Amino acid sequence: MGGRGTGARAPLPGRRGPAAGASGTQRLVGLDMARGTALIAMMTTHILPTFQQDPTTLLWSATWVGTSLSGRAAALFAVLAGVSLTLGRVPAAHNRLGLALRAGVIAVVGLTLGLVEVNIAVILVHYALLFWCALPVVGLGRRALGLLAGAWILLSPVVAFLVRPALLGPGPSPHLAHNPTWEDLGDPGRLLADLMVTGYYPVFQWFAYLLVGLWIGRAPLTRASTQVGLLVGGVAVAVAAKTAAWSFLVPLGGINALMATDQAAIWPLRAMLEANLSGVDQVGTWWWLTTAAPHSGTPLDLLHTSGTSAAAIGAFLLVARVAPLVRTGFLAPLAGAGAMTLTLYSLHVWALSWPAVQAAGVEQEPLLAVHVAAALALGLLVQANGWRGPLEALAHRATRLGLAAGRTTARGGPRGAPPGRSG
Numbered sequence: 001m002g003g004r005g006t007g008a009r010a011p012l013p014g015r016r017g018p019a020a021g022a023s024g025t026q027r028l029v030g031l032d033m034a035r036g037t038a039l040i041a042m043m044t045t046h047i048l049p050t051f052q053q054d055p056t057t058l059l060w061s062a063t064w065v066g067t068s069l070s071g072r073a074a075a076l077f078a079v080l081a082g083v084s085l086t087l088g089r090v091p092a093a094h095n096r097l098g099l100a101l102r103a104g105v106i107a108v109v110g111l112t113l114g115l116v117e118v119n120i121a122v123i124l125v126h127y128a129l130l131f132w133c134a135l136p137v138v139g140l141g142r143r144a145l146g147l148l149a150g151a152w153i154l155l156s157p158v159v160a161f162l163v164r165p166a167l168l169g170p171g172p173s174p175h176l177a178h179n180p181t182w183e184d185l186g187d188p189g190r191l192l193a194d195l196m197v198t199g200y201y202p203v204f205q206w207f208a209y210l211l212v213g214l215w216i217g218r219a220p221l222t223r224a225s226t227q228v229g230l231l232v233g234g235v236a237v238a239v240a241a242k243t244a245a246w247s248f249l250v251p252l253g254g255i256n257a258l259m260a261t262d263q264a265a266i267w268p269l270r271a272m273l274e275a276n277l278s279g280v281d282q283v284g285t286w287w288w289l290t291t292a293a294p295h296s297g298t299p300l301d302l303l304h305t306s307g308t309s310a311a312a313i314g315a316f317l318l319v320a321r322v323a324p325l326v327r328t329g330f331l332a333p334l335a336g337a338g339a340m341t342l343t344l345y346s347l348h349v350w351a352l353s354w355p356a357v358q359a360a361g362v363e364q365e366p367l368l369a370v371h372v373a374a375a376l377a378l379g380l381l382v383q384a385n386g387w388r389g390p391l392e393a394l395a396h397r398a399t400r401l402g403l404a405a406g407r408t409t410a411r412g413g414p415r416g417a418p419p420g421r422s423g
Helices: 022-047 064-068 072-084 096-113 124-134 142-167 182-186 188-198 203-217 224-249 254-259 269-275 286-290 299-319 323-327 332-338 341-352 364-384 390-410
Strands: 051-053 060-062
Touching: 022 064, 022 072, 022 299, 022 332, 022 341, 022 364, 051 269, 060 269, 064 269, 072 124, 072 203, 072 299, 096 124, 096 182, 096 341, 096 390, 124 188, 124 203, 124 341, 142 188, 142 203, 142 286, 142 299, 182 188, 188 203, 203 299, 224 254, 224 286, 224 299, 254 269, 254 286, 332 341, 332 364, 341 364, 341 390
Parallel strands: none
Antiparallel strands: 051 060
8 A cells, every 4th residue: 555656566656667677676576575465464464363262261362363463564554655655756755746645545545445344444544644744754864764763653652642641531532433434524623533643543653654664765775785684673673672561561560550450451451462452541551651562552562563564674675686586476476466555455345344254154264365365366467467456546646646736836837928027
């Protein structure tokens, strides 16, 4: 869903220029593979359970999906969105109107998908809002982006922690309790509160991912040293964040403080700290900010998932350097799926709403296999024919429309208009 900018074929939008060299092709293939992997990982978290309950003890625990994929897949999408804004013959910094229109297309798709009955959190409206929030910063240099990303990771969760009690106080609930739809536009205050702070993908904290992606995108991604640095550095940051969280919760006793909160009486908190903390109102104690739980939006969570995202990007860029894999087309299905994630994600969500899929007794593993196989096959078909996905084509047209409008404005109006004169 991130796209490669206006100059390269990808989700949201683009086409590779004819002069793109081997190193540029490797970079684009690697990023598309990372995006395709994020798509499959999100499909997995949507279809397979992230929690399981012991029938004897009735205690809840995290599944392998919850401990390995939850939080990391969506974060990788958001980081790749930031990377995409730096790519193409006309990066987003030189086509802000196109970026705004492109985000509008994503928002329209997201609000429409919100109408289908599914038991998953659709990310697209949040994704569009992230793009709109990026408009003031897409032109910053790499050093400024790095400093801003670091500050955002550390400070935005603290601000959200301070604001959250006011939002959750007396009065209408700031939780939508459903995916954003067109009807929610009639209550913009509640919609914005859910999208920014209290919802499944709190844009206020998640903006850090976009900044990290912009910072990564400003790096020389075709260099092997950069790719190794992303892989090694990302792993180191991810491990350090989880280690710090464990130190706060176990030796320093943070877990005891959290288990003493009202939320622990409502939720299976120990399992949720491992798999998904979304839905838990993190209020009452500062110890909430010491966790690295998936979807907690804490500094250590943002740091950990930024690290795993950077490592994944570095790893896939390195894989794309293996010439035999590229020549034989072995990487094409995954890269093809990654090049049209907006369309494939939307189809995936829509397909999960089918009555036959929601009927009791449907086996989850075969269902996941069907969705993954369909995504890889459709991605390969579209890429082999040099097409764009239909939603990617729509977003590309919106981007091009913004670029054309910007050029017209820069020329100062219709050609031939007489210049102004001082009086």
